[in-house]
Amino acid sequence: MSQLDQQLRKKAYEEVEKQKKVVNADRYRLAYHVMPPVGLLNDPNGFIQFNGIYHLFYQWNPFATEHGAKFWGHYTSTNLVDWQHEDIALTPSDWFDKNGCYSGSAIEHEGKIYLFYTGNVKDEHNNRETYQVMAVSENGLDFEKKGVVLNLPEGYTPHFRDPKVWEHDGQFYLIIGAQSKDETGKAVLFRSNDLHHWENLGAIAGAHIGQFGDFGYMWECPDLFTLDGQEVLVFSPQGIESDGIHYQNLYQAGYVIGELDYEHAKYNHGAFVEIDRGFEFYAPQTTVDEQGRRILIGWFGMPEEREDAHPTIEHKWVHAMTLPRELKLVDGKLYQQPIVELKELRKEEVSYPGVELKSNKQSFDKIEGETLELFMENLEKNEPISINIRNHANIVYSPKEQLLKVDRISFVDGQTVEERFCHIETLDNLRIYLDTSSLELFVNDGEEVFSVRIYPKITETGISFSSEGKAKVNLTAWKL
Incomplete structure (x- = not known):
């Protein structure tokens, strides 16, 4: 040396x-x-x-x-x-x-x-x-x-x-x-x-x-x-x-x-x-x-x-x-x-099977926080679905356009909404890993992936779901 x-x-x-x-x-x-x-x-x-x-x-x-x-x-x-x-x-x-x-x-x-x-x-x-x-x-x-x-x-x-x-x-x-x-x-x-x-x-x-x-x-x-x-x-x-x-x-x-x-x-x-x-x-x-x-x-x-x-x-x-x-x-x-080893991070689990999403935003007890793994299985694959993450990012599936959109509030000015997209024929499932200032989204068992840095306020920890159709989903979440 x-x-x-x-x-x-x-x-x-x-x-x-x-x-x-x-x-x-x-x-x-x-x-x-x-x-x-x-x-x-x-x-x-x-x-x-x-x-x-x-x-x-x-x-x-x-x-x-x-x-x-x-x-x-x-x-x-x-x-x-x-x-x-x-x-x-x-x-x-x-x-x-x-x-x-x-x-x-x-x-x-x-x-x-x-x-x-x-x-x-x-x-x-x-x-x-x-x-x-x-x-x-x-x-x-x-x-x-x-x-x-x-x-x-x-x-x-x-x-x-x-x-x-x-x-x-x-x-x-x-x-x-x-x-x-x-x-x-x-x-x-x-x-x-x-x-x-x-x-x-x-x-x-x-x-x-x-x-x-x-x-x-x-x-x-x-x-x-x-x-x-x-x-x-x-x-x-x-x-x-x-x-x-x-x-x-x-x-x-x-x-x-x-x-x-x-x-x-x-x-x-x-x-x-x-x-x-x-x-x-x-x-x-x-x-x-x-x-x-x-x-x-x-x-x-x-x-x-x-x-x-x-x-x-x-x-x-x-x-x-x-x-x-x-x-x-x-x-x-x-x-x-x-990787399967990420299951070692899991702590408390909560599950909501067969939930019918409505047009107004719905929240579910214990599906919130800064560090979370969320799995959503879509039981009605041709209905629109929206997920709001900590008032800072949105995941929106539009079956008509066969398009999945992820948007976020820009960390440059805290106001501008930025968007990214991918084409998918049907939305079968989503797996979301939330960390303090990040979001990783795995679509349809990894067919598409979105990596996103987000910087919400400390009070913004909620996650909500909605649908303009009759979407029915299974929700499972783990604190990490």
């Missing part, structure tokens, strides 16, 4: 201690989501289960609630529910990462964790250089940087980052989000026999490749994995224009499904689908755990879109991670379901 590395760690830990009271005094601190101890959190990194322990690293600026020279913060868990904050994994302390240890991934090999990340470097004129770097740990807690393993290849700008690594048929593969010299987004594939030396197999997906025409100026955080015999590529393209109810956020996160010919490095895939319909979701990363589940965690935030308006900034922190979600393919579509 270099002297600069020690100095940066010491400075970060001092900032955590200095701001601890201010951070913890924030009534919007979440009860069961991963958050930074101070400062700004963004992309999930290095998500892996190693020796039975889940490791989740994250992009972290401990010194401000804005983006800067990123560290890798580190959480561990035995159950994906209770998280313990560990010592800093990586600091921007070397020539190849002095302006930030940017996003990356992890793989287990020969009983060790290998981290791959992007080293960000800028000169005095703000010109960018980019390097792909490897670090190794035997215990999952202490990491030794091994230096640069991949330099910027020809044909790309220095916007070349976020390596995701995996093993297939005895060889290692690495995919990187990139911007080609014509300023279009690409996903670039590499292959290695030893994790140290990488062969460039070229761009396998991107703008003007395959069925894509213009499709963004930069692709971030690619993640390619096999699920039910098909290869799914999850990525976050920047520069997609809004299109009706689609692509409403500044940047997108979504996926394509197809088949990867590893031998010839050819990827044939279908159309791009948004992975989350909410306001705050970006840069998701997945891992396979020892049970064989493909689990996803996303950044509960959105880069460069009103980040400085979150009220938590007054308490020296901003952003969080989404809940872990198990991925499944259902009829060619990616479904996301809350």
Whole structure:
């Protein structure tokens, strides 16, 4: 560990201690989501289960609630529910990462964790250089940087980052989000026999490749994995224009499904689908755990879109991670379901079977509060339904339009109503996870998902239901 590395760690830990009271005094601190101890959190990194322990690293600026020279913060868990904050994994302390240890991934090999990340470097004129770097740990807690393993290849700008690594048929593969010299987004594939030396197999997906025409100026955080015999590529393209109810956020996160010919490095895939319909979701990363589940965690935030308006900034922190979600393919579509371990959060249960909703708002005893899991089963699938959450958000299903809308009061001005939508043929069920300042909505067992940050007043804890038709529902809720 270099002297600069020690100095940066010491400075970060001092900032955590200095701001601890201010951070913890924030009534919007979440009860069961991963958050930074101070400062700004963004992309999930290095998500892996190693020796039975889940490791989740994250992009972290401990010194401000804005983006800067990123560290890798580190959480561990035995159950994906209770998280313990560990010592800093990586600091921007070397020539190849002095302006930030940017996003990356992890793989287990020969009983060790290998981290791959992007080293960000800028000169005095703000010109960018980019390097792909490897670090190794035997215990999952202490990491030794091994230096640069991949330099910027020809044909790309220095916007070349976020390596995701995996093993297939005895060889290692690495995919990187990139911007080609014509300023279009690409996903670039590499292959290695030893994790140290990488062969460039070229761009396998991107703008003007395959069925894509213009499709963004930069692709971030690619993640390619096999699920039910098909290869799914999850990525976050920047520069997609809004299109009706689609692509409403500044940047997108979504996926394509197809088949990867590893031998010839050819990827044939279908159309791009948004992975989350909410306001705050970006840069998701997945891992396979020892049970064989493909689990996803996303950044509960959105880069460069009103980040400085979150009220938590007054308490020296901003952003969080989404809940872990198990991925499944259902009829060619990616479904996301809350991991079953979240049931461990449940406390008191209340149930209201066969309730007929009316046009006036109805509330139900003990279905309220800041931290709640709510499951609604719709018994009359062609009737409109509205749910009001803490006077701050609404979930509205319109069967005529086959449309589900989620709206909220903007945290920018506290007045403007913002909306997001998805198409669904019928509303079978909803599962809602409420936390102090967040809402995660799973529609029809994960067919669609909305991730939403909300900032109600402390007195606004009620939840109400209504219908302009004759909707009949089963309601079950748990305090969390």
